[in-house]
Every structure is written in C-alpha cells, then in structure tokens.
Amino acid sequence: MHKEHTLTKNQQIIFDLIDKSPEPMKAYSILFNVQKKGIKAPLQVYRALDKLVEIGKIHKIESRNAFIACHNSSCQMAKATAFSICEICEKVTEISNDSLSKYLANFKDKDGMKYSKYNLEFFGLCKKCKVK
Amino acid sequence: MHKEHTLTKNQQIIFDLIDKSPEPMKAYSILFNVQKKGIKAPLQVYRALDKLVEIGKIHKIESRNAFIACHNSSCQMAKATAFSICEICEKVTEISNDSLSKYLANFKDKDGMKYSKYNLEFFGLCKKCKVK
DNA sequence: ATTAAATTGTTATAATATAACAAAATGTAA
DNA sequence: TTACATTTTGTTATATTATAACAATTTAAT
Numbered sequence: 001m002h003k004e005h006t007l008t009k010n011q012q013i014i015f016d017l018i019d020k021s022p023e024p025m026k027a028y029s030i031l032f033n034v035q036k037k038g039i040k041a042p043l044q045v046y047r048a049l050d051k052l053v054e055i056g057k058i059h060k061i062e063s064r065n066a067f068i069a070c071h072n073s074s075c076q077m078a079k080a081t082a083f084s085i086c087e088i089c090e091k092v093t094e095i096s097n098d099s100l101s102k103y104l105a106n107f108k109d110k111d112g113m114k115y116s117k118y119n120l121e122f123f124g125l126c127k128k129c130k131v132k
Numbered sequence: 133m134h135k136e137h138t139l140t141k142n143q144q145i146i147f148d149l150i151d152k153s154p155e156p157m158k159a160y161s162i163l164f165n166v167q168k169k170g171i172k173a174p175l176q177v178y179r180a181l182d183k184l185v186e187i188g189k190i191h192k193i194e195s196r197n198a199f200i201a202c203h204n205s206s207c208q209m210a211k212a213t214a215f216s217i218c219e220i221c222e223k224v225t226e227i228s229n230d231s232l233s234k235y236l237a238n239f240k241d242k243d244g245m246k247y248s249k250y251n252l253e254f255f256g257l258c259k260k261c262k263v264k
Numbered sequence: 265a266t267t268a269a270a271t272t273g274t275t276a277t278a279a280t281a282t283a284a285c286a287a288a289a290t291g292t293a294a
Numbered sequence: 295t296t297a298c299a300t301t302t303t304g305t306t307a308t309a310t311t312a313t314a315a316c317a318a319t320t321t322a323a324t
Contacts, residue, residue, distance in 0.1 A: 008289095008302060027280065041305065046281065051302095062194035063251065065280065065311095084241060095241055103235055107254070109216060109227055115256035119195065122239070122247035140271065140321095159311065173274065178312065183271095197280095197311065 005055045013037050014048040015069070018058055024066030024092050053078060061085070061092055063121055072096040079117045080105060086126035095122070139189075145169050146180040147201070150190055156198030156224050185210060193217070193224055195253055204228040211249045212237060218258035227254070 007015060013034055018025050025033075031045045039045060049067060052058040056078040058067050063085065070078070072094050082095040082104075104118050139147060145166055150157050157165075163177045171177060181199060184190040188210040190199050195217065202210070204226050214227040214236075236250050 010303075042281070043283090043305085044303070047302080062253075084245070084247060093241075097241065100239060104252075107232060109225075109229065109254075111259065113216070113256065113259070115216060115254035117255040118252060119255075120236075120250060120252045121194075122241075123249040123251075124245065124247035127243065127245070142272075174312070175274085175314090176272070179271080 005057075007052075007057075008048075010039055010044055011048045011051055013039065014045060015052055015057055018052075018067055019069040021068075023090065024061050024064055024068045026064075026066045030067075059083075059094070061121070062119060064090070064092070066092075068092055068094070070094065081118070082120040082122070084122045084124065084126075086129055087123050088125055088129040091126050091128075093126075095120075139184075140180075142171055142176055143180045143183055145171065146177060147184055147189055150184075150199055151201040153200075155222065156193050156196055156200045158196075158198045162199075191215075191226070193253070194251060196222070196224070198224075200224055200226065202226065213250070214252040214254070216254045216256065216258075218261055219255050220257055220261040223258050223260075225258075227252075 014030060017030060017033055027042065027045050027049060030049075031039065031042055034045070049058070049060075053060055053067075056070055058069050059078055059081050060067055061083060080101055082097070082100060084093045084095055085091075100120075104120065106114070107118075108114050146162060149162060149165055159174065159177050159181060162181075163171065163174055166177070181190070181192075185192055185199075188202055190201050191210055191213050192199055193215060212233055214229070214232060216225045216227055217223075232252075236252065238246070239250075240246050
C-alpha cells in the first residue's frame with residue numbers, strides 16, 4: 001500500500017507534465033517545458049525528480065536517462081520495476097505481471113542471497129514497429 | 133557461441149584495464165588510466181567501449197554508468213544480462229543462472245510479445261556489507 | 265597495388281547531473 | 295502563535311557523461 005504523499009509545488013508541476021506525456025521525458029526537456037511555470041534551473045528539476053522516484057510516483061528508465069509516471073500500484077516504492085522498450089520508436093511500457101514480479105522478488109543467487117530491489121528492461125520491437 | 137573478434141589496439145588497452153579491475157570502471161576513470169598509453173580523448177574511450185559492448189566483451193551497468201568485463205560465456209552478445217549490485221560498497225557481480233536466463237528469455241508480455249534482449253539489475257547488500 | 269571499410273586522432277561542444285549556500289515555506293510542539 | 299527544526303526552494307557555478315564533425319591513418323579484401 002502506498003503512503004500518500006502531498007506533492008510540493010515543483011514536484012506537482014513536474015509530475016503532471018510527466019504523467020501527461022505519452023513517452024518518457026528527459027530532464028532538460030522537462031526543464032524547457034516548465035520554465036514558463038517559474039522553474040528555471042536544472043537542480044530544481046532534478047530535486048523534484050529524485051523525490052518523485054523515491055516515493056514511487058515516477059520511474060527512471062536507466063538505459064535512456066528518462067522518466068515515466070508509474071501506472072502500476074504493485075511496484076511498491078519503486079523497488080520492483082520492469083519495462084519494455086521499443087528499439088525503433090522508443091516507446092516504453094511498464095510491465096505489470098504477477099508471475100514475473102514474484103519470480104524476481106523471490107530470486108536467490110547461488111549464495112542464497114535475495115535482493116531488496118530490482119530493475120528490468122526488456123528490448124525489442126513494439127507491435128507497430130514490427131509490422132513496418 | 134562467440135565469434136572471436138580481434139581487438140584493435142585501443143580496444144585491447146581498454147579491455148585489459150576493465151578486465152583487471154575488481155569493480156566497474158567509469159569512462160573518465162578509464163581515460164585517466166590509459167593516458168600514459170597514448171589514449172588522450174574521451175571519444176577514443178567511448179568508441180572502444182561501444183565496440184566492446186557490441187561484441188559482448190564488456191557490459192554497461194546502466195544505473196551506474198560504468199563498465200565491467202563479461203565473465204559469462206552464456207550472455208551471447210550482451211543480449212541477456214543480469215547483475216547484482218551492492219548498494220553500500222557498489223560491488224557488482226554478473227549473475228549467470230540458467231533458470232533466470234531461461235525464464236527471462238522466454239518471458240511473454242500480456243500481448244504475447246517476446247523480447248530479443250534484456251538487462252536486469254538487482255540491488256541489495258552483499259555478504260560483507262550485510263554483516264557490518 | 266587498389267580501394268573500400270574500419271579505426272584513429274583531434275577539437276569542439278552537447279547532454280546529464282551535482283555542489284554549495286542562502287532564503288523561504290512548512291511542520292511540530294510548547 | 296510563537297519558536298524551532300526540517301524540508302523545500304532559488305541561484306550560481308561546476309562536475310560528469312557523451313557525441314558531432316572531419317581529416318588522417320590503418321586494415322582487410324580483392
């Protein structure tokens with residue numbers, strides 16, 4: 001269950017922008033888009049992004065240095081994330097699949113060690129791009 | 133099966149350095165370390181890194197912007213990679229686990245889509261750091 | 265030997281991210 | 295409701311990561 005966080009002004013502005021975006025957004029693209037709202041410096045963006053990631057409202061797509069809103073209530077506090085990424089159009093979709101998340105959450109390495117957190121990125125062609 | 137690639141001079145210098153390193157190396161740390169061997173510019177490093185990643189001799193740890201040598205003959209051409217990362221000491225280990233790699237290679241999303249490639253990063257505490 | 269392809273060297277610059285510190289807003293407890 | 299601590303903000307400067315563009319050299323395949 002998510003603890004509800006009240007977002008601050010900057011966090012809300014930046015979350016709203018990312019949440020509306022159909023694709024992952026990069027930090028400086030976010031900055032450009034919120035300058036008219038008074039957010040002028042990279043650090044203001046990065047601080048909001050850090051917090052939003054921390055509380056699980058957005059995720060960072062590590063291979064792309066870009067951010068998307070979380071639409072998966074089961075990825076508690078960003079501790080278990082999985083995405084599919086189209087290598088042509090760069091469309092990113094968050095995967096929510098019980099079998100996958102259970103498998104990974106319970107995965108033990110050869111020393112019997114379990115992990116508190118994971119991030120998985122699948123790459124391939126999305127439906128649209130496969131057809132072309 | 134890996135096609136054997138003959139590394140070029142710069143590629144060999146940079147691969148040897150990464151291969152000897154007990155921890156992932158960052159691009160500018162690599163640059164600093166190979167300057168005495170005549171590699172002077174970032175681009176020379178990045179070009180070698182790109183090629184080494186492409187042929188599967190090294191992997192990029194995306195969440196750390198760092199590179200480690202591959203010690204896993206089964207991760208054909210860097211198409212299927214999994215790592216454990218200690219959040220305290222930053223030790224990174226490549227995971228080679230048949231069950232895991234089979235599970236992920238065969239994973240289909242809800243549209244029945246399979247992926248040609250994946251990268252998985254597990255986070256937690258390594259044995260040493262857990263004890264402390 | 266000729267030539268195409270890959271690699272290298274080099275300068276400049278783009279893109280991503282953080283340090284440091286002061287000011288303002290917010291939360292909490294008497 | 296004031297005092298105090300904490301968090302958030304604003305701001306300037308700078309660090310870190312990565313690529314563009316183009317000429318020169320080396321390598322591989324005829």
